[in-house]
Amino acid sequence: MSRKSSDSKTRVNRRFVLKGAAAGGAVVASEAIGGFPTVWAQNAKDITLVHAGGSYAAIKEIGEQATKDLGFKIAMQAITDDVQINRSLTQPNTIDINNIDSTKLPYLVGKGVLSSIPVAKYKLWGETVPLFTKGAYPNGQMASTQGLSPIEAMFYVDKDGKKLASKPTEFLTMIPTIYNADTLGIRPDLVGGRDKVTSWKDLLDPKYKGKTALVDYAPVGVMDVAMALEARGDFKYADKGNMTKDEIDKTIKIMIDMKKGGHFRSFWSTFDQSVNLMASGEVVIQSMWSPAVTAVRSRSIDCYYVPLKEGYRGWFVGLAPMAHLSGLKLDCAYEYMNWFNSGWQGGFIAKQGYYSAVPTTAKKFLTPEEWDYWYDGKPAAVDIKDPYGTIMEKKGATRDGGAIWDRMGNIACWNTVMDEDRYLTRRWNEFVSS
Amino acid sequence: MAMTEQAVDALLAPTAVRDAEAAAIDSGAERASWLQISPLVLVLLLFFGLPMLVVLAVSFFDFERTDIIPTFILDNYIDLFRSEVTLRLYASSLKFAAIVWLVTLVLGFNIAYFLVFHVRGVLVQIGLFLLCTVPFLTSNIIRMISWIPFLGRNGIFNQALMGAGITSRPLEFLLFSDFAVVVAYVHLFTLFMVVPIFNSMARIDKSLLEAARDAGAGRFRVVYEVVLPLSKTGIALGSIFVITLVMGDSFVVRTMSGGQSASVVSALQNEVAALQYPPAAASAVIMVIIVTLMVAGILRLVDVRKELAR
Numbered sequence: 001m002s003r004k005s006s007d008s009k010t011r012v013n014r015r016f017v018l019k020g021a022a023a024g025g026a027v028v029a030s031e032a033i034g035g036f037p038t039v040w041a042q043n044a045k046d047i048t049l050v051h052a053g054g055s056y057a058a059i060k061e062i063g064e065q066a067t068k069d070l071g072f073k074i075a076m077q078a079i080t081d082d083v084q085i086n087r088s089l090t091q092p093n094t095i096d097i098n099n100i101d102s103t104k105l106p107y108l109v110g111k112g113v114l115s116s117i118p119v120a121k122y123k124l125w126g127e128t129v130p131l132f133t134k135g136a137y138p139n140g141q142m143a144s145t146q147g148l149s150p151i152e153a154m155f156y157v158d159k160d161g162k163k164l165a166s167k168p169t170e171f172l173t174m175i176p177t178i179y180n181a182d183t184l185g186i187r188p189d190l191v192g193g194r195d196k197v198t199s200w201k202d203l204l205d206p207k208y209k210g211k212t213a214l215v216d217y218a219p220v221g222v223m224d225v226a227m228a229l230e231a232r233g234d235f236k237y238a239d240k241g242n243m244t245k246d247e248i249d250k251t252i253k254i255m256i257d258m259k260k261g262g263h264f265r266s267f268w269s270t271f272d273q274s275v276n277l278m279a280s281g282e283v284v285i286q287s288m289w290s291p292a293v294t295a296v297r298s299r300s301i302d303c304y305y306v307p308l309k310e311g312y313r314g315w316f317v318g319l320a321p322m323a324h325l326s327g328l329k330l331d332c333a334y335e336y337m338n339w340f341n342s343g344w345q346g347g348f349i350a351k352q353g354y355y356s357a358v359p360t361t362a363k364k365f366l367t368p369e370e371w372d373y374w375y376d377g378k379p380a381a382v383d384i385k386d387p388y389g390t391i392m393e394k395k396g397a398t399r400d401g402g403a404i405w406d407r408m409g410n411i412a413c414w415n416t417v418m419d420e421d422r423y424l425t426r427r428w429n430e431f432v433s434s
Numbered sequence: 435m436a437m438t439e440q441a442v443d444a445l446l447a448p449t450a451v452r453d454a455e456a457a458a459i460d461s462g463a464e465r466a467s468w469l470q471i472s473p474l475v476l477v478l479l480l481f482f483g484l485p486m487l488v489v490l491a492v493s494f495f496d497f498e499r500t501d502i503i504p505t506f507i508l509d510n511y512i513d514l515f516r517s518e519v520t521l522r523l524y525a526s527s528l529k530f531a532a533i534v535w536l537v538t539l540v541l542g543f544n545i546a547y548f549l550v551f552h553v554r555g556v557l558v559q560i561g562l563f564l565l566c567t568v569p570f571l572t573s574n575i576i577r578m579i580s581w582i583p584f585l586g587r588n589g590i591f592n593q594a595l596m597g598a599g600i601t602s603r604p605l606e607f608l609l610f611s612d613f614a615v616v617v618a619y620v621h622l623f624t625l626f627m628v629v630p631i632f633n634s635m636a637r638i639d640k641s642l643l644e645a646a647r648d649a650g651a652g653r654f655r656v657v658y659e660v661v662l663p664l665s666k667t668g669i670a671l672g673s674i675f676v677i678t679l680v681m682g683d684s685f686v687v688r689t690m691s692g693g694q695s696a697s698v699v700s701a702l703q704n705e706v707a708a709l710q711y712p713p714a715a716a717s718a719v720i721m722v723i724i725v726t727l728m729v730a731g732i733l734r735l736v737d738v739r740k741e742l743a744r
Binding site for chain 2: 081082085086089106107108111210213216218259264265266267268269273276277280281282417421422425426428429430432433434
């Protein structure tokens, strides 16, 4: 069996070399989506790639569609953050395609578990939004670099992938897939109207005492409070995404005082909890994810994802091939990653409220009305449905925050892992237990 | 949680060994006893002893962001003992353990007493006993989470109180509070008290009660001087279950307090989520020692082995 597979490997490799030479190494995968050359399709059909990531990204339907479109199998595994890092580091062979969010990179880079991606292998790089390719918005303005910004996370210094480069190189850390802008969610009916909350500082307003919640996860929870404190004018952080011990102390102290005063009603750790807190009215203002806001609204309860004047907290996710891949399997991995951003997936997750790194392809898989609603921030011309066909917004509704670059173009800080994360975890435990 | 349960097993095991030694008069019988306990010893060594040793070893390691560095440092323990958070966490866990223990004991004792001494007819007795266990056929999580809509600000209970004109505003302390945590614990763990106490009481010879009554003891004196001492084993076993379950919990405390309260294990979980294994291991080692001491204390007060052999 081993002889047979090594045979097929060399054959494919030779084919690739020939083809690569002929095509100048550029458009290796372009024809693959339309159908494989028979030889390859025969060999690839036994291949299974394990795609592991968070439940919001590693979606079963996407794996099924990929399996249908490509000549090989994709096994989707939705796992939790700590399991993902653990498996990536201690059993890297159990994952083929690692669907990582940017904040996992600091844990994984330089450990020899991820493999760098030569830009030439990714044919959609030219169509990728400039946020990832140049760190800039389409209008040319540079994006915020507080926290771990795309430009600081996308590139390796060289092929070995030992160190991140903070400027474009020929080697990618991951293929960027989805991203979004997070902010506070509110219950307009319980705070007195949509215009009552305009700034992050409202999160700490004594008015909402006993009716606020934070996510029970130190790096994000502390950053949301930091946004609020800065907006309130308490102090200015050098970098909210990489606080000093002193800044952490100052922030946690205020948080502990507020907690003792009963300001927070709850700290949520799962998506469902955040939805239920809001829907039941236990909480009227809290940090939230975009699909959670939609989930509250789908219960006919008004919930608003407020565009705040200080801007959003941004995040992004990508696919990275694992270092153990080689030969045919690696070729399939590239093939899959190219497929991933070729449109079907982008159209699917657009209906969850997330943006695709290659919106031009996603557009082909959305109706013009859907595109106008999700990407252009225009009022819905028809009822808007989620990926599973359930109506989630009535005709006439507008996306909170508006068009893609009104939202993504206004990122104040990116999700990150701080240098002082060990200290941060300790202080967070102190906060929770106080 | 599993860790503390295993700790109980480990504690019971050596006593079983001693028992076997005492019983063995000649070496042949002794060898047979050793053989009999060897499967248990093997399982314990493999699945409790070995992992515990690993945890112990890791607790002395150093770490960076993702790397565990095998050296020998005491920093993890020093951090743990220096931090007032540790004290606060143990105080909080012990507080919950004490309250829940007391409540489940009172409930458990009374329920068991009713079942054993008031219900006539074994069939009805068993029937009622099984009825007690019915809620336990559903998942722990569901039973706990169903309290949330019940106790919430706009929950059924608050609406009922306001509807009846008892309160004018919703009571906020009902949910996401220590109160909610205790309610859930009591609901989840009372059965662990009922079963062993029921078991002990069922073994009490009814003629003892009659004799006490004939000798002029009142109802409460009978309970206090006859039933209570003879149910000691059940109470001890129930207490071990309840206390170790509460001490080892993180999920109930996190969910029912809405993340407002912490327990030793929930803090440990935060460390694990941040990949900080060595301090988490140190915390686990201290936890095992403390819970073991608590269980040892209970076993010192009541000789469970002797009572069970009765």
